[in-house]
Amino acid sequence: MKILLIEDDRSLAQGVETSLKRRGYQIESFLRGDHGLLAIRDLSADVIILDLNLPVLDGLEVLRQARAKGVTTPVLITTARDAIAQRIQGLDLGADDYLLKPFDMDELDARIRALYRRAHGGRSDELKYNDIQVLTSARQVYLKGELIELSRREYDLLLLLLDNKAQVLTRRQLEENLYEDEPESNALEVHVHNLRKKLGKQLITTVRGVGYFVAA
Amino acid sequence: MLLISAGMLWFSSQKLSHEAQEVFDTALVQTTLVVQSLLPDDLEEEEYEEAESILFEIQEQYSEQVLGQEKRQNDRNRFYKNDIVIVIQSESGRSLVASHPKSTELSHNKEGFSEQVVDGANWKSFSVFDKKRKLWISSSHLKETRTEIIREVAESVLPVLSIGTLLLCLALYYIVRKGLSPLQKISRDLQSRQSNNLSPIVLQEFPKELATTLASLNLMFEKVDTAVQREQGFTDDAAHQLRTPLASMLAHLDALPEGEVRAALKHNIGNMSRLVNQLLQLARLSPKSQQSIVLESVNLNDLCAVVIAQMHPKALQKQMTIELINCTQSEVLASTTLLEALIVNLLDNAIHYSKSGDNLQIMVDGSDEYGCISVIDHGPGISSDEQKKVWERFYRVNYSQEKGSGLGLSIVREIATVFNGQYALKETEFGGLTVKILIPLAH
Numbered sequence: 204m205k206i207l208l209i210e211d212d213r214s215l216a217q218g219v220e221t222s223l224k225r226r227g228y229q230i231e232s233f234l235r236g237d238h239g240l241l242a243i244r245d246l247s248a249d250v251i252i253l254d255l256n257l258p259v260l261d262g263l264e265v266l267r268q269a270r271a272k273g274v275t276t277p278v279l280i281t282t283a284r285d286a287i288a289q290r291i292q293g294l295d296l297g298a299d300d301y302l303l304k305p306f307d308m309d310e311l312d313a314r315i316r317a318l319y320r321r322a323h324g325g326r327s328d329e330l331k332y333n334d335i336q337v338l339t340s341a342r343q344v345y346l347k348g349e350l351i352e353l354s355r356r357e358y359d360l361l362l363l364l365l366d367n368k369a370q371v372l373t374r375r376q377l378e379e380n381l382y383e384d385e386p387e388s389n390a391l392e393v394h395v396h397n398l399r400k401k402l403g404k405q406l407i408t409t410v411r412g413v414g415y416f417v418a419a
Numbered sequence: 420m421l422l423i424s425a426g427m428l429w430f431s432s433q434k435l436s437h438e439a440q441e442v443f444d445t446a447l448v449q450t451t452l453v454v455q456s457l458l459p460d461d462l463e464e465e466e467y468e469e470a471e472s473i474l475f476e477i478q479e480q481y482s483e484q485v486l487g488q489e490k491r492q493n494d495r496n497r498f499y500k501n502d503i504v505i506v507i508q509s510e511s512g513r514s515l516v517a518s519h520p521k522s523t524e525l526s527h528n529k530e531g532f533s534e535q536v537v538d539g540a541n542w543k544s545f546s547v548f549d550k551k552r553k554l555w556i557s558s559s560h561l562k563e564t565r566t567e568i569i570r571e572v573a574e575s576v577l578p579v580l581s582i583g584t585l586l587l588c589l590a591l592y593y594i595v596r597k598g599l600s601p602l603q604k605i606s607r608d609l610q611s612r613q614s615n616n617l618s619p620i621v622l623q624e625f626p627k628e629l630a631t632t633l634a635s636l637n638l639m640f641e642k643v644d645t646a647v648q649r650e651q652g653f654t655d656d657a658a659h660q661l662r663t664p665l666a667s668m669l670a671h672l673d674a675l676p677e678g679e680v681r682a683a684l685k686h687n688i689g690n691m692s693r694l695v696n697q698l699l700q701l702a703r704l705s706p707k708s709q710q711s712i713v714l715e716s717v718n719l720n721d722l723c724a725v726v727i728a729q730m731h732p733k734a735l736q737k738q739m740t741i742e743l744i745n746c747t748q749s750e751v752l753a754s755t756t757l758l759e760a761l762i763v764n765l766l767d768n769a770i771h772y773s774k775s776g777d778n779l780q781i782m783v784d785g786s787d788e789y790g791c792i793s794v795i796d797h798g799p800g801i802s803s804d805e806q807k808k809v810w811e812r813f814y815r816v817n818y819s820q821e822k823g824s825g826l827g828l829s830i831v832r833e834i835a836t837v838f839n840g841q842y843a844l845k846e847t848e849f850g851g852l853t854v855k856i857l858i859p860l861a862h
Contacts, residue, residue, distance in 0.1 A: 212663045212664075212666075212667060214664070214667040214671075215663055215664075215666050215667035215670060217670075217671075218666075218667050218668075218669075218670025218671040218673070218674075219670045221670075221671070221673075221674050222670050222671075222673035222674065225673070225674065281666075283659045283660075283662035283663050283666075284659055303662075304662040304663055304665065304666040305662055305663075305665035305666035305667075305668070305669050305688065305692050306666060306669065307669060308669065308670060308672075308673040369732060369735075370728070370731075370732075371727070371728035371729075371731040372728065373721075373724040373725055373728050374724065375721055375724065376728075410727065410728070410731060410740075410741060410742070410743075411742035411743065411744075412724070412727075412742050412743025412744055412745055412781075413723075413724045413727045413728055413731075413741070413742075413743045414724065414728055416728075416731070
């Protein structure tokens with residue numbers, strides 16, 4: 204996978220470059236906004252990492268001009284300023300994701316993969332978690348190789364939790380994703396209960412009063 | 420002021436009546452003396468009639484001059500109540516010459532002023548005894564007429580005076596008020612503005628006398644404002660400047676092999692990032708920034724759930740469990756971003772100071788006025804001596820193993836203050852610390 208990094212801090216650029224190379228990415232970095240813009244046009248990168256505070260040509264301007272020229276490559280913005288206005292402006296101009304400095308390299312890696320996956324037709328067909336196997340195209344779930352019957356809601360819930368491993372999803376988040384209307388008050392508990400019964404007690408952990416998660 | 424005016428009016432009416440009495444008295448004296456001076460040395464009986472007509476003429480003249488008596492139509496016998504009547508009497512009291520038949524009824528045997536009642540009417544007289552001619556000469560005047568005249572004068576003057584005084588009072592009040600109105604505007608402006616408002620006072624019109632005061636006041640505001648902004652700008656810039664090198668360190672750290680060194684470095688960089696974020700939060704709570712904070716209705720329960728979900732990985736690293744206990748649903752008046760920062764800091768603090776494997780409870784309840792969030796930990800707790808100090812910036816609990824920035828609770832306090840909320844610490848049952856934050860409900 205080819206990454207284009209436009210970052211004016213030489214030391215940070217070097218660190219990111221080394222780290223991403225070690226993780227198997229191909230990476231080119233530029234320190235100036237105008238140079239970065241030319242590189243976006245000339246190199247066909249898979250993901251662009253763009254700092255907002257750049258000399259000569261500001262990051263938001265680079266993004267605007269690139270999008271105006273029809274570049275559709277996913278762009279991940281990084282910035283030291285957490286001003287919400289700037290973040291919204293960036294997303295409005297066509298940025299795909301946003302990362303606040305300082306960021307962990309694992310986090311950056313995960314975001315790059317997510318962006319790449321989104322740009323190249325979404326998830327892979329097969330999803331594995333411990334001894335659970337999910338075939339997304341067929342909406343089939345296997346436990347230790349054995350097909351398990353799940354309802355539509357149970358399947359959606361399982362996929363949501365597996366897609367956000369190690370992340371607690373609040374009841375409201377889950378309900379908003381699973382139901383169009385306000386569900387009955389204990390509907391979610393019932394689905395969780397059924398999933399545990401069918402796939403094992405340990406699969407889903409409850410955070411009392413908050414929501415559920417699947418351990419990493 | 421009205422009291423003073425009333426007093427003034429009363430005084431002038433008294434003065435008026437006194438002066439009027441004097442005018443009448445003088446008229447009596449003058450009339451008497453004029454008559455005396457006009458008398459021939461020897462007044463014969465046959466001259467009485469002539470004398471009477473002279474007296475009548477004097478009476479006529481004085482009555483007219485002094486009392487504004489209308490001209491009579493040559494009817495000597497007709498009595499007008501305004502008349503000054505003159506009489507000349509013998510030593511024995513027999514009336515010799517009288518300007519008017521009525522005056523013969525009056526008797527005079529005492530020099531100077533005297534008063535007597537004849538036919539139920541009060542008379543005031545002035546008498547002189549002419550020693551040479553052995554004659555009493557006196558002028559008299561009805562007392563009732565006097566008081567009536569004084570009343571008439573008073574009645575015509577006092578209303579005008581009263582209205583005039585009242586108008587003067589109103590005019591004075593208006594002028595003073597108008598003159599003081601710029602001062603009032605300034606004091607209203609100062610009273611109504613929030614402590615963080617350092618904008619200059621603007622007045623459309625103000626007297627010249629106020630110009631320097633106003634200018635100095637505004638200059639002071641400007642200086643304080645600049646200083647505050649500079650300080651805030653510094654914190655903001657410094658914190659942002661620190662983020663890039665921190666990111667750089669994290670990136671280079673990735674090249675190190677897994678192990679203690681890497682873990683220690685990562686931990687330190689993590690702590691430093693936390694400090695930078697807290698400094699930024701404090702900068703954002705500066706008076707200047709507070710002006711742009713808009714309070715809205717926020718669901719405390721939902722926000723707590725979101726923050727707990729977000730902080731959960733950190734708790735999991737210490738094998739801690741977190742639970743949210745929703746006793747009531749509370750919609751509070753707050754800013755989502757700041758309230759989130761408040762809860763993050765509360766949880767961050769609690770997780771930071773808890774032991775591995777501890778349980779952390781977050782409870783949302785409330786009263787009629789407040790939504791309440793309590794973070795109940797079972798860590799080492801804080802001695803009551805230290806409970807007040809932990810709200811201060813950079814204060815660290817003495818014995819704690821974990822190093823914190825000492826900023827967490829001071830951020831919590833400042834945010835709670837922005838929401839007009841309250842904050843308190845107490846000991847958790849069976850040990851530990853409970854932090855309680857009350858925020859007004861949104862109603």
